[in-house]
Amino acid sequence: MTHHSLHGGDPSVLRRLNSAATLRALRDGGEGTLSGLAGRVGLSRPTTEGVLAELIDRGLVAEDAPRPGAGLGRPARRYRFRAEAGHALGIDIDAHRVRLVVADLTGGVAGGHRADLDVQAPPGERIAGVRAAVKACLAAAGVERRSLWAVAAGTPGVVAPDGTVTSCTVVPGWEGVHLARELGRSFSCPVLVENDANLAAMAERWRGAARDVDDVVCVHAGLHTGTGALIGGRLHRGRWGAAGEIGMLPEMGLRDTTAALITGTDAGPEAASAALAELTSAARNMPCGDVPAGGGSAGSARPALDHAGRVLEAAGWGAAEARAVVERLAARMARGVAAMALALDPEMIVVGGPLVRAGDLLVSELRRRVEPLCLSPVRIVASELGDESVGLGAVRLALDRIDEDLFRVDRPSDPSAKG
Amino acid sequence: MTHHSLHGGDPSVLRRLNSAATLRALRDGGEGTLSGLAGRVGLSRPTTEGVLAELIDRGLVAEDAPRPGAGLGRPARRYRFRAEAGHALGIDIDAHRVRLVVADLTGGVAGGHRADLDVQAPPGERIAGVRAAVKACLAAAGVERRSLWAVAAGTPGVVAPDGTVTSCTVVPGWEGVHLARELGRSFSCPVLVENDANLAAMAERWRGAARDVDDVVCVHAGLHTGTGALIGGRLHRGRWGAAGEIGMLPEMGLRDTTAALITGTDAGPEAASAALAELTSAARNMPCGDVPAGGGSAGSARPALDHAGRVLEAAGWGAAEARAVVERLAARMARGVAAMALALDPEMIVVGGPLVRAGDLLVSELRRRVEPLCLSPVRIVASELGDESVGLGAVRLALDRIDEDLFRVDRPSDPSAKG
DNA sequence: GGCCATTATGCAAGTTACTTTCATAAGTAG
DNA sequence: CTACTTATGAAAGTAACTTGCATAATGGCC
Numbered sequence: 055m056t057h058h059s060l061h062g063g064d065p066s067v068l069r070r071l072n073s074a075a076t077l078r079a080l081r082d083g084g085e086g087t088l089s090g091l092a093g094r095v096g097l098s099r100p101t102t103e104g105v106l107a108e109l110i111d112r113g114l115v116a117e118d119a120p121r122p123g124a125g126l127g128r129p130a131r132r133y134r135f136r137a138e139a140g141h142a143l144g145i146d147i148d149a150h151r152v153r154l155v156v157a158d159l160t161g162g163v164a165g166g167h168r169a170d171l172d173v174q175a176p177p178g179e180r181i182a183g184v185r186a187a188v189k190a191c192l193a194a195a196g197v198e199r200r201s202l203w204a205v206a207a208g209t210p211g212v213v214a215p216d217g218t219v220t221s222c223t224v225v226p227g228w229e230g231v232h233l234a235r236e237l238g239r240s241f242s243c244p245v246l247v248e249n250d251a252n253l254a255a256m257a258e259r260w261r262g263a264a265r266d267v268d269d270v271v272c273v274h275a276g277l278h279t280g281t282g283a284l285i286g287g288r289l290h291r292g293r294w295g296a297a298g299e300i301g302m303l304p305e306m307g308l309r310d311t312t313a314a315l316i317t318g319t320d321a322g323p324e325a326a327s328a329a330l331a332e333l334t335s336a337a338r339n340m341p342c343g344d345v346p347a348g349g350g351s352a353g354s355a356r357p358a359l360d361h362a363g364r365v366l367e368a369a370g371w372g373a374a375e376a377r378a379v380v381e382r383l384a385a386r387m388a389r390g391v392a393a394m395a396l397a398l399d400p401e402m403i404v405v406g407g408p409l410v411r412a413g414d415l416l417v418s419e420l421r422r423r424v425e426p427l428c429l430s431p432v433r434i435v436a437s438e439l440g441d442e443s444v445g446l447g448a449v450r451l452a453l454d455r456i457d458e459d460l461f462r463v464d465r466p467s468d469p470s471a472k473g
Numbered sequence: 474m475t476h477h478s479l480h481g482g483d484p485s486v487l488r489r490l491n492s493a494a495t496l497r498a499l500r501d502g503g504e505g506t507l508s509g510l511a512g513r514v515g516l517s518r519p520t521t522e523g524v525l526a527e528l529i530d531r532g533l534v535a536e537d538a539p540r541p542g543a544g545l546g547r548p549a550r551r552y553r554f555r556a557e558a559g560h561a562l563g564i565d566i567d568a569h570r571v572r573l574v575v576a577d578l579t580g581g582v583a584g585g586h587r588a589d590l591d592v593q594a595p596p597g598e599r600i601a602g603v604r605a606a607v608k609a610c611l612a613a614a615g616v617e618r619r620s621l622w623a624v625a626a627g628t629p630g631v632v633a634p635d636g637t638v639t640s641c642t643v644v645p646g647w648e649g650v651h652l653a654r655e656l657g658r659s660f661s662c663p664v665l666v667e668n669d670a671n672l673a674a675m676a677e678r679w680r681g682a683a684r685d686v687d688d689v690v691c692v693h694a695g696l697h698t699g700t701g702a703l704i705g706g707r708l709h710r711g712r713w714g715a716a717g718e719i720g721m722l723p724e725m726g727l728r729d730t731t732a733a734l735i736t737g738t739d740a741g742p743e744a745a746s747a748a749l750a751e752l753t754s755a756a757r758n759m760p761c762g763d764v765p766a767g768g769g770s771a772g773s774a775r776p777a778l779d780h781a782g783r784v785l786e787a788a789g790w791g792a793a794e795a796r797a798v799v800e801r802l803a804a805r806m807a808r809g810v811a812a813m814a815l816a817l818d819p820e821m822i823v824v825g826g827p828l829v830r831a832g833d834l835l836v837s838e839l840r841r842r843v844e845p846l847c848l849s850p851v852r853i854v855a856s857e858l859g860d861e862s863v864g865l866g867a868v869r870l871a872l873d874r875i876d877e878d879l880f881r882v883d884r885p886s887d888p889s890a891k892g
Numbered sequence: 893g894g895c896c897a898t899t900a901t902g903c904a905a906g907t908t909a910c911t912t913t914c915a916t917a918a919g920t921a922g
Numbered sequence: 923c924t925a926c927t928t929a930t931g932a933a934a935g936t937a938a939c940t941t942g943c944a945t946a947a948t949g950g951c952c
Contacts, residue, residue, distance in 0.1 A: 062514050066908075089930090129929080298816065428721075
């Protein structure tokens with residue numbers, strides 16, 4: 055049992071209930087007339103009128119001008135949800151870049167931004183880079199900082215419930231950083247931090263391949279392949295935020311997936327890591343336009359991803375050798391994906407992340423390999439969001455946090471609390 | 474988002490809300506005085522009085538005689554939850570026996586019963602055996618059939634959402650049986666069917682080792698080892714009811730665990746199955762007190778469990794050879810348990826099922842083997858419920874179903890619907 | 893045994909919030 | 923310009939919760 059409102063209440067809780075229901079109807083069902091709304095929510099017209107007046111007072115609803123000519127009879131008063139009353143900011147922090155998405159309260163994207171980060175930068179510098187990107191993003195989108203009602207950030211690695219990165223293999227020095235607190239300094243609203251695969255899963259359910267699917271696993275294939283799971287429509291983080299890290303078992307084939315793609319073998323992870331290190335050190339002295347000047351002082355993830363990108367591209371236009379490499383990668387990953395499918399029995403598995411490109415070869419190969427290992431007819435599909443997924447998922451997480459306050463029925467006790 | 478009450482409502486929903494809160498306070502907080510209750514629920518005394526009158530009318534609450542001498546002042550009227558107003562029945566159907574538990578509405582056990590079943594009996598006969606056991610159980614406990622408000626049954630194998638056994642390796646002929654419908658004929662209340670490991674997990678959270686733990690995995694070690702998971706305090710069934718069947722991957726070491734124990738090897742499952750078949754066929758002609766006369770016509774699970782029991786017993790009093798066998802089993806199972814721990818990151822893993830006996834050797838060995846493979850400090854503990862777990866879990870599931878109706882706030886639409 | 897402090901009860905008046913009802917306003921169609 | 927349609931505005935009515943006060947029942951004290 056989650057949390058039952060042990061306390062009954064005054065008639066005022068009824069008002070709050072109706073207020074929340076009306077606001078939801080207006081936001082999810084789009085603008086509407088007074089009587090139309092009353093019908094949708096199941097309340098009488100006078101009540102709806104009173105509730106709306108209150109919502110207008112709180113700045114959440116606006117009355118539009120009536121539209122004559124829309125039909126017979128006296129024109130109806132029209133109300134709409136004020137999506138512009140607040141905003142949510144989603145941040146996708148990766149080893150070598152940061153992506154941002156700002157959206158209004160209905161999730162309408164108001165702007166985005168991206169900036170490169172030095173892979174080798176220490177955490178402080180990295181966070182400073184994120185701060186600068188946030189500033190630029192807000193300026194470009196024309197969104198004021200005080201209009202932000204919640205911020206969420208995604209990062210590779212395990213994120214503890216308090217927002218600390220407790221384990222991260224792909225961003226140097228990132229472990230132990232209390233990211234929620236660090237980022238929190240820049241904002242006066244709740245700041246959440248979450249694992250990137252988890253956010254990708256939320257994004258796919260919101261606007262991607264898993265729309266309206268309640269039980270979904272998102273396989274986020276990158277340098278290391280992590281998975282995120284939504285169970286009953288809700289994110290499952292695990293007790294320590296480490297859910298989905300099944301790739302920690304080497305035989306699952308989800309570790310160092312990019313390296314495995316590069317070497318083109320299903321040899322053990324040590325061989326792949328060695329190959330990656332070699333490749334990286336070879337690439338260090340080559341000009342590499344995207345890497346910021348001054349970076350590249352030690353083993354970097356960027357050249358590996360670039361190389362992987364070339365392989366995937368080649369597989370896309372049909373190069374037999376490249377296709378064989380991707381097929382071997384799929385064979386390697388199949389165990390781990392099947393294990394997640396068997397453990398959770400989701401309705402759908404969405405495969406996304408940097409290693410998934412147009413052509414869907416990796417996905418169709420995974421489908422072929424994983425399905426025979428499963429008990430249930432799980433649907434394995436490619437991400438529809440590409441590299442937007444983590445940023446969008448972060449926006450969704452922030453919006454969920456906002457909704458918590460927006461639709462809460464019990465009295466707000468401490469509105470200055472940060473999450 | 475799960476299910477939002479899109480509709481606002483009359484003052485009557487307020488009454489239903491307060492009625493539910495009062496009932497819950499009375500049930501969970503124990504009996505109380507009128508004023509004391511009002512304070513607990515946060516309502517005024519007159520309101521509480523009205524709500525209680527209504528609850529008494531519905532037969533859910535009774536007024537006890539006031540107790541003079543309990544303190545100063547006028548004796549207070551005392552109210553209590555009528556736990557005896559209805560009952561829940563839990564059924565644990567296994568390959569060779571059926572166990573039943575009846576409990577009242579607070580979960581107080583009113584009676585139990587067990588009966589042997591012929592392992593080789595066809596489904597119809599097996600179900601008839603269950604029916605007979607139900608009858609005997611109700612008679613012994615003095616509970617009338619119409620007093621049953623919900624029934625839940627646990628079985629090995631995968632149970633589809635509609636209550637069909639879609640896959641079962643340990644009960645012959647059990648696949649394809651629509652167990653919920655078959656059992657439903659005997660009752661005029663909702664009948665639920667669930668996988669046994671899932672029920673064991675519910676039981677451990679209710680009254681076992683995982684009290685007050687929201688994220689828990691229960692490893693149910695038997696002929697085949699399945700796992701059940703509670704996530705956020707709720708059972709996670711999976712889209713097709715197959716969640717937790719990670720043992721379908723042979724390298725997880727969870728398949729044919731009893732056979733593996735018997736052979737004492739960590740050889741592949743084929744070797745173990747062959748050994749089991751051999752043992753079974755050898756045991757067929759031996760007298761075996763517990764097996765009903767007429768049974769034992771083909772490969773049976775019972776001798777295997779008996780043999781396994783002897784090994785575990787020997788390990789319990791310290792026989793070195795037997796201990797080594799159990800240690801090898803733990804080593805075999807560690808992969809699968811670790812995979813579940815990594816996939817879900819639960820707070821606790823409870824190890825139960827027929828293969829767990831006093832002494833906890835299997836559990837401590839698993840702890841030693843699994844912890845190094847995990848990212849998070851998961852607690853691995855032994856079941857506290859032994860072979861009661863599945864039956865108790867079934868009772869808990871039935872009680873949850875009852876609670877759904879008891880505390881529902883929206884108007885009941887079709888009270889004759891079966892779940 | 894009578895009186896007081898204590899605690900709970902029963903009833904009445906007041907408040908909040910929702911609903912129904914009816915007369916009126918503001919448009920469109922002919 | 924009239925008739926019809928649809929929405930509005932205000933008033934009366936109902937359900938349910940709260941506060942407040944006089945009253946009842948008990949234990950302890952003198």
